[in-house]
Each structure stands twice: as structure tokens, then as C-alpha cells.
Amino acid sequence: MHFKTIRASNSNYTIEIPDTCPHCGKNMESEQINDVYDRVAKTVALIFRCSINDCHKYFILEYSVNKTTVDTIASFGQLIQYSYNGFQEPAISENIKNLSPVFSETFVEASIAEAKKLTNISGIAYRKAFEFLVKDFASYQNQEKIEEIRTNSLNNVIDMFYKDMPMIKDLLHITRRIGNDETHYYREFTDIDIKDLKKLIYNFSLYINMILDIKEFSQKTN
Structure with missing residues (x-):
């Protein structure tokens, strides 16, 4: 921050402004x-332009107003922090959040990376989230084998703990292969992208929700 003399409401003021664009x-x-100058909200918005030749973009700094006279600002207050964040957090059910908190956190972080066009890391993060969901659900259904599930590879966990659900097993192996593609030097599936990976993860989460809802409402209706 540094001090700068600006003009607002026909008067000069010396205020602190950020050093960087x-x-x-x-x-x-x-x-x-x-x-x-917003007399109702008691704030003043100052419109600036970056002085760097290859930027020259506009930005706004909004300050609270400490005191006013009848028509002018007597003194500036604090800079009001802006956050231009249009990101919408993905909808994750309470069932999934409770079952697999790390999946939920990682999936949100992957979504943030994707929203920022960080595609080299978002796919890897979705793959990591997927592994947590698969292992956490397997652990939920096999409480006595949690350590075995934790230490085994994702491929082995799918083969060992989803073998009685052939369609789900196929879904998980397909998702695993697509997710692995996000981590490799050579991309095997050139016509499949992150949207497809997210779709398959979402389909698995729907299955989990169904199983957990059936259990909950079976207990309530018995």
C-alpha cells in the first residue's frame, strides 16, 4: 500500500491504495x-486504470466514508475488500460428505482448479477424489477390512470389494482408467475429457446415495 492524492466529490484527499494492479x-x-459517492451506503468507489503499458485495465477501489458534511466527504475510512469469485461449489449430498469428507473437499478443490482453467492439475485432483470415494464406500461396507482397503491399490480394491456388483465394478474400472489418463505422460483416450470423468464419478455417487437412502428409510419404516 502507498499514499496517493485523489479527487472525489470535488475535493482532494490523501488515501492509501494498493501498490499492484x-x-x-x-x-x-x-x-x-x-x-x-454513495450517500446512502456511505461509501465512495474510485475508478482507476493500470499504468502498465501491456495492461491498462480498469479496476475499482471502494472505501467506507468516516465523516461527511452536507455535500462532501470529510474523511475516508477503510478499503472495502472485493472478491470477484463467480465460482459455484459443486452440489455434494450430505450422504457423500458424511461418508467421504476427503472426497468432498478434494472434489471441490478440483472444481476450483477447473474453473480457473488449471486443467493440468484439475484432472489429477478429480482422480484423487474418486479413489477416496471408492475406498471409503468399500470401507463402509466392509468395516472389518478397512486397513486392507486403505493399503491396497485402487485397482485391487475395485476387484476385491465390488466383485458382487458387476455393473458398478465396470463403471469404477472405466472411471479409474480415464482418471489415470489425467496423470500420465501419454494420453490414451484423446476423445474423452474431464467432463466425462466427472460424469462417471457423479454416477457412482448416485449409486452410493441410493444405497445409503435405502438403508436409512428401511430403518425408519421397519
Whole structure:
């Protein structure tokens, strides 16, 4: 932060402003373009432009107003922090959150990475989330073998603990292979992407939800 003299509501004020541009991240001396004083909210929005030649993007700094006279600002208050975050967290059922907290956390983090176009890491994170969901559900159904499930490979867990559910077993192996593709140097499935991986994970989560709902409502109706 550094001090800068700006003009707002026809008067000059010296205030603290950020040293760097929120767009390019470079140190710059911002150029003030305009100001908007909100008498109801008691805030003033200052419109600036980055001075870096290859940026020149606009941004807004909004400050609270400590005191006012009849028509003007007497003094500025604190800078109001903005967060331009349009990310919508993926819907994860309470069943899944309770069954596999790490899956839920990792899946959200993968979604954030995907929203930021970080496709080199988002696919890997979805693959990791998937493994937690598969192993946590297998552990839920086989309480006496949790340690075996924890230490075994994902491939072996699918073969050993989903063998009595052939369609689900097939779904999990397909998802595993697509997920593994996100971690390898050579991509095997060039016509399949992260959206397909997420779709298959979602299908497995629907199955888990169904099983857990059946158990819950069977207990309630017996």
C-alpha cells in the first residue's frame, strides 16, 4: 500500500491504495479515472486504470466514508475488500460428505482448479477424489477390512470389494482408467475429457446415495 492524492466529490484527499494492479499483478502508479459517492451506503468507489503499458485495465477501489458534511466527504475510512469469485461449489449430498469428507473437499478443490482453467492439475485432483470415494464406500461396507482397503491399490480394491456388483465394478474400472489418463505422460483416450470423468464419478455417487437412502428409510419404516 502507498499514499496517493485523489479527487472525489470535488475535493482532494490523501488515501492509501494498493501498490499492484489486481489484473496483471505488477507494481504501478494507478491513474484515477472517476469516482462515485454513495450517500446512502456511505461509501465512495474510485475508478482507476493500470499504468502498465501491456495492461491498462480498469479496476475499482471502494472505501467506507468516516465523516461527511452536507455535500462532501470529510474523511475516508477503510478499503472495502472485493472478491470477484463467480465460482459455484459443486452440489455434494450430505450422504457423500458424511461418508467421504476427503472426497468432498478434494472434489471441490478440483472444481476450483477447473474453473480457473488449471486443467493440468484439475484432472489429477478429480482422480484423487474418486479413489477416496471408492475406498471409503468399500470401507463402509466392509468395516472389518478397512486397513486392507486403505493399503491396497485402487485397482485391487475395485476387484476385491465390488466383485458382487458387476455393473458398478465396470463403471469404477472405466472411471479409474480415464482418471489415470489425467496423470500420465501419454494420453490414451484423446476423445474423452474431464467432463466425462466427472460424469462417471457423479454416477457412482448416485449409486452410493441410493444405497445409503435405502438403508436409512428401511430403518425408519421397519
